Amino acid sequence: MSHRARGALSAALILLACVLAPLGALSAWALYGIGDTARYEATVAPLAADADVRDAIAAGVTDGILREVHVRPRMQGPVNSFVRDAVRSFTQTEAYRTAWETANMAAHDAVMRALRDDSAGPVTVDLASVTERVKRRLADDNMPLADRIPVQHNEITVLGAEELVRLRKGFHVLEVAAFWLPAASVVLTLAGILVAVCRRRAVLATGLGTALGAALLGVAIAVGRRLTLTDLPPGVSRTAAGAVYDALTSTLRLACWLLLALGITVATAALLSGVYARHRRAVSVSAAARARAQAPTEGAEGATTRIGA
Template identity: 85%
Template sequence: MSHRARSALSAALILLACLLTPLGALSAWALYGIGDTARYEATMAPLAADADVRDAIAAGVTDEIMREVHVRPRMQGPVNSFVRDAVRSFTQTEAYVTAWEAANTATHDAVMRALRDDSEGAVTVDLATVTERVKLQLTDDHMPLANRIPVEHTEVTVLGAEELVELRKGFHVLEVAAFWLPAASVVLTLAGILVAVCRRRAVLATGLGTALGAALLGAAIAVGRRLTLSDLPPGVSDTAAGAVYDALTSTLRLACWLLLALGVTVAVTALLTGAYARHRHRRRAATTAPAQAPAGEATTQIRA
């Protein structure tokens, strides 16, 4: 294979590897970061103490209560303030934290179970498990009449049947991509470096391409955040949704920074080693040139 063909093949392999790297990071995050129950719970747990999330929940619960409670128009303001203050106070208790964790766990389990199974129909969550955990927490806190709270089976739809079909297709693709994309990226990178005529330049290109891919992935996360917040349903808090988005993508953003640092480190190392090699070559040429000059002069004198 000619040098030109090897260089072209190496460039194509490295370019493809640099394109697959951010896609592999995205797929691995979606499957192992969001899809794993333990990691999801660890990600969502701190949001129970987030002020914006608590305010959004307090506002939503207050609106639901006020829809069910009929009061005179002149009493709506005071009653609304009283209910909101009571709900906001509840969001600072251990029972609220228990309810938050139970609701998130139940919702995540129901969605992941539906994605992995081939069952049809909407995804529903039974609130009885959430109510049971809150009841136990209130009983432990010695709240009066807490043991009399009824635990009723109330199913809430969290995902429609049509949405589930589309998400299941994407989830199956992620299951394959989360393993094969990173593996293919590594194999293509090694092949591109081995095929290259100048391997140092191939390593430099790989580092720069990896850093660029990480930067583009970080930009995509920022754009996705803006699009998500701009497409929220009416009445949903932007700040609370932003806090949830930031929490869910924190691992992916960390992966972007790691890939960026890795790419820059590899590129800088290739540049420094190349500069050092050229410096050694110049020094070697400079030391051998004076040694060859006297030998030439002696030959001239002998001939004379």
């Protein structure tokens, strides 16, 4: 294979590897970061204490209560204030955190079960289990009349049927891509470096390409955040949704930084090694030139000595 063909093949392999690296990170995050129950629970649990999330939940619960309570116009102000303060106070209790974790995990489990089987129809969650856990928590805290809280079966739709079909197809793709894309990226990188005519340049290109791919993935995350918040329906708190988005993508953003740091480190090492190699060659050439310059002088001195003898 000619040098030109080897260079073109190496460039193609390295380019493909640098494209697959961020895609592999994205796939792995979606499958193992969001799809894994334990990791998802560890991600969403701290959000219960987030001020923006608490305010959004308090506002939503308050509005729901006030829609069901009919009071005289002159009493609406005091009643609204009382209900809002009571709900905000509740968001600071252990019962609220229990409700938050139970509701989130129930929704997550329902969605993951629906994605892994072939069931049709929307994904629903029965809030009876959430109510039961909150009731037990309030009873343990000696809340008056906690045992009289009714536990009723109230199903809410988490995911529509059409959305489920689209997500199921994407989920099956992620199950394959989450393993094979990172593996393929590594294999293609090694192949591109081995085929290259100048392996140092190939390593430099790999580092720069990996860093560029990580930077583009970071930009995509930021753009996705902006689009997500822009498309929110009216009445949904953007600050709370932003806090949830940031929490869910924290692992992916960390992977971006790691890929960026790895790419810059590899590129810097290849660049410095090239500078050092050129310096060594320059020193060797200079030493050889001095040796050649000294050789005729030494030969002339030897001839003069023999003539004098």
